[in-house]
Amino acid sequence: DVNGDGYADVIVGANYYSSNTGRAYIFFGSSAMDNIADVTMTGETTSYNLGYSVSAAGDVNGDGYDDVIAGAYGYSSLTGRAHIYYGGTSMDNIADVTMSGETTSNYFGIAVSTAGDVNGDGYSDVIVGAYGYSSFTGRAYVYYGAADMNITCDGTVTGEGTNNYFSIAVSTAGDVNGDGYADVIVGADHYSTNTGRMYLYSWRQTNTPDVIFTGEAITIFFGYAISTAGDVNGDGYTDVIVGAPWYSDLTGRAYIFLGGPSMDNIADVTMTGEDTLNLFGYSVSTAGDVNKDGYADVIIGAPVYASEKGRAYIFFGGASMNSSADVTMTGEATEDYFGISVSNAGDVNGDGYSDVFVGASGYSSSTGRAYIYFGGSSMNSTADVIMTGDITGISFGESVSSAGDVNGDGYADIIVGAYAYGSNAGRAYIYYGGSSMNNTADVTLLGEASGSNFGYSVSDAGDVNGDGFSDVIIGTYGYSDNKNTGRAYIYLGGTNMDRVADITITGEAEQSYLGQSVSSAGDLNRDGYADVIIGASERAYIIYGGSSMTNIDVTLYGEAIAYAFGTAVSTAGDVNGDGYADIIVGAYAYLNLTGRVYLYLSWSAPIVPRIASVQDIPSDQGGKILVKWIRSRNDAKGINGISSYTIEQSRPAGANGFFWEEIASITPRNNPQYAYTATTPNDSMAGNSGAAFFRVTAQTTDPNQYWRSNIMSGYSVDNIPPFGVVGAAIAAFNNGKISLCWNKNREDKDLLGYIVYRDTTSGVALNNTTMIAQTSDTTYLDSLPTRVGKYYYKIAGIDIHGNIGAPSTELSQNVLAVQVTKGVAPKIFALEQNYPNPFNPTTTIEFTVPSNGRATLKIFNAIGQEIATLFNGEAESGKYHQVQFNARGQASGLYFSRLEYNGKVQLKKMSFIK
CATH class of the missing domain: 2.130.10.130 (Integrin alpha, N-terminal)
Incomplete structure (x- = not known):
């Protein structure tokens, strides 16, 4: 317009x-x-x-x-x-x-x-x-x-x-x-x-970072290592950690940036290496909560400490986290490169404490080792499980990671890469966790060809296919005849995990180096499947999980060539508390090796509030509806841009559009989402949709500046049935009539009345029982029993919305005689139409004969199979002969009643509908 x-x-x-x-x-x-x-x-x-x-x-x-x-x-x-x-x-x-x-x-x-x-x-x-x-x-x-x-x-x-x-x-x-x-x-x-x-x-x-973190000086390689830090300060937002190992003559530093709804790029905690030539920050990772104090902890590697002996440091989180290491682990010998890789290991022994994992790829002429340290209330620096490479020169432990729980036994598992194995064909080893975990690999995964560098990067992938087992992802940046096209392989977990890759992602061209870094990305699009992120040369790729993963879904690009964008990738956790996982990508070569890290939020609130849902409140008596909306971006700490949220309601639009009524004003609290319980004019029921329309406006102190949401409708329903009927009693009269009575329901204000059910079989479910009456009284006289025998009754309450309550206890009564008021039957050969018709499950059939003689009445299904014989004997003339057919156990459909008398036959159709 x-x-x-x-x-x-x-x-x-x-x-x-x-x-x-x-x-x-x-x-x-x-x-x-x-x-x-x-x-x-x-x-x-x-x-x-x-x-x-x-x-x-x-x-x-x-x-x-x-x-x-x-x-x-x-x-x-x-x-x-x-x-x-x-x-x-x-x-x-x-x-x-x-x-x-x-x-x-x-x-x-x-x-x-x-x-x-x-x-x-x-x-x-x-x-x-x-x-x-x-x-x-x-x-x-x-x-x-x-x-x-x-x-x-x-x-x-x-x-x-x-x-x-x-x-x-x-x-x-x-x-x-x-x-x-x-x-x-x-x-x-x-x-x-x-x-x-x-x-x-x-x-x-697509390709726009939300927060950019930049190194403090040139040649410090800021962003060489990156990871989620978990929630180190316990504020409900996950934090990130970044390594800058070349800081100050290779002393190295690591920086923690605290998450929040308006996360900034100023480091909140800075840890520095012990001495020059330490490469502190070469590897960084969340450690989980190793001491179970409720705060996430971090682990940082310094692989060239003391002539490449190497060290790894654990820093405990806290409300006011400091920069002093709480646990220090040291390599066994020089040139071990202990700390070249560090990772949270999950809880591999099931004791409730997170454990950590440290690689030492240089151990014993690059045979390599990986060390697991169990967490505890007073964690020590002694390795609890040590895994060693197969042969020298394979760089076992160059990459280590938690694998999640790939075999579903309740214990976290781990994965170790050995990219140099077999002329750099590479291998990766999975070790299952357990109450007494050993150092024997349970699954060994093999690279495709020499020079592939399979296992250069390894990571837990989360559960990408939603089968309940964790999966792993492995990078092989050298794939394709040493042309460095690169590949990444996803192996799906299972009770009997095999070593055949289930998903393969290949680089776009030669020198793409796809797979130089890999990581779980969390569930970025919140579809219930874990996603992965893969680093390549100046690019990073996001692949969404699903029952059939195939395509690269999002490509992230660096700012310029030669910045090494994509050499490090990681999930960031949920840094802004919006319920979506976020990711980070490192570019350590940015601006003369100053380095940068880019944070991409999977979702952040637009400035306009958005109604997410308008839904009935379950388990209530109607009249109320829950409106949920996503905050305005200006409703955040330190902004103070929104003064209130105004909620308006309208009936369906008429010729002149909607007529909005203001029903509430909500104070902003910096929450990512809000909800309000609104009263509806009427419930949805027969003849009335009950639709109510809502919109939310984010107001400011300036009445001329506001942001209005989308319009969304919903309806309320009464989904609480009446209370069960109690105090039911039964009595029979000599004429075959049956009297029922029960206590009045005084609790349900929306009670419409009572339904009376009758059957000739005990224990039949209510929805398969014949409803014979609906009444607002608390007594009922059944004057229509049609045969001698036992009858079973139930009474249930029904409200104005059609909800039916629990029935009374089943009542039963024998009818010794029935009274049929009819005139003298004509002396003719006649088979009457059954009644009722259609029926469920019983129906009555009458016939007459012109003179005394033998008669047979049978029931057949639609394909001519005999189902029942209802009468077979002498029939008197001048009399109505009445029988009942019970179709319980038969299929719904067309049936035939067939009367044979003195060589004559009559047929009638009847319909059984359950």
Whole structure:
């Protein structure tokens, strides 16, 4: 609606107008829309091709009027342009924002579209395609809207290869993953000999870091080692740890950055090595909670301490964590490189304390060792389990990690890499945990070929396929005839884990070095499957877990070549407390080896609050509904931008739209999510949907500045049945009638009445029993028993919403005689239609005969099989003969009653419906 009159408008392109100058026409909508253009935009020169692509742009500048975008791919030798025109009450045809392509023959503007609000700032964004980029590889450009929108591109995505025509089509995808951010889709119709591909980008998870941490000086290799630190200060947010091993003549440092809803890039705890040439911080990891004090601890390696003997240090977490090591472990001999790898081992012996794992790849001429230290209330520095490599020169212990619980026995397991084994073919060894863990490998995984460096990186992968067993991931950056394309292999856990890789991810090209680092990423998209992250040369790849993992889902790019982006990757835990796992990527060579680390939040709140759900409150009597919403980004510590959340409710929209009633004002508390229990006008029930609509507005102290959520509806239901009926009693009269009575239900205010059930078999479930009456009284006289025999009764309460309560105890009564009031039967041969029909499970059948004689009445199913004989004997004339058929145990369907008398036969159809 570009002119704000309440009617949607349309835009039409005509790119061949006047020697391909091109035009775009806007037609205003109205109650009597005409075909005369209201605004006409014209290209700048011939061959400009303005209008080849046109689209609504959303409201890019936030003035309340929708805007439009038009492409002109012919500009300047096919460099191309895209123009944005702002809407308004008097919209003009002068472009307000003009974006241009990078170079000639790019065809920038061949496709344009609104992108939605991909960055959650409240302004609509746009996406522009340039399918000619780099020999028709193609590229798409995203520009963020703003009050003073600029022409600087805010993000790009590029096709996979030449002649793919990537970005020949671009569009918003809406919010496909429900994270509050718009997503975009890009088409490449020429991919793979015109097979074509479409790419979906959850832009918030594509390639923009949320926090960037930079080293304090050049040549310190900040970011060489990175890891989640766990929650070291117990504030509910996970923290991260970064190593800078070349700090101050290789003394080395490690930095802990505390997580929070507005995490900064200033180190909160800094630990420094003991002396020069220690390489303290060469390896860093969370240690879990080794002393079980409720705070996560960290472990840091210094592999060249004391002539490469090496050390590893554990620092206990705390509300005010300090920089003094609490436990120090030292290698056995010089050149052991003890501490070259460190890791949390999980709880391998099941004593409730986290354990740690330290590698010493140089031990005994690079045979290598790995040491497990059990946690405890007074943890010591003596190794509890020692694993040693098979032969010399294999660098066993160069990489170590917890493996999770791969065999599902309740004990954490570990994995050790030996990348140099067999001319660098490499191996990895899995050791199962246990109450008395040993040092014999339980699973040995083998590299494919020499030079692959299989096992250079190893990690727990989490449970990527959701089968309940932890899985592992192993990197082999040298894969493919020493061309360093690289691979990563995922091995699925199980009670009998094998050594065949279940998932293989291969680098994009030679020298990709894919697999130089690997890690579990946690569950980034919160779909219930663990995800993984894999480092490569200047890239990092995220692969989402699932029942069938196949594709790289997100690619992260470094800022420039030669920064070593991707040499270290790790899960960061949930640093901002939004319920989603986050990730970190290191680039130790950034700016003369100063180094950088990039934190990517899987999700962070947009500025506009978002209603996540409107749901009935379970196990109540109706009338209430729970509204849940995601906070505004400005509702965070240190910002104080939101003064309140206003909740409004409306009945379904009428001819004049919604009518909003303010029902609550909620004080912001810096919570990631909020919930409010609202009262509904009525419940959902027969004849009334009960739908109620809600919206949430984030208010500020300025009444003219606020952010309003999406609108979402829901309904309440009464899902509590009435109390069970008690005090039921039964009595029979001589005429076959049966009297029932029971106590009145005085507790349920919404009680409608009582249902009476009757059956001829005891113990039948209520839903299979015949309902014979509904009454509001507490007595009932059953005057319709149709045969002599025993009858069984139950009584249950029913409320106004149709909920049926627990039945009374079963009552039974023998009927010794029944009274059938009928006249004299005609002396004819007749088989009457059964009643009731359809029936469940019993029905009554009557017949008459013209004179005394033998008669047979049988029941058959639809394929002619005999089911029952109901009468076989002498039948009197002038009398109604009445029998009952009970179909319990038979299938629903069509049945036949067949009466045979004196050589004559009659048939009747009847339907049994359960």
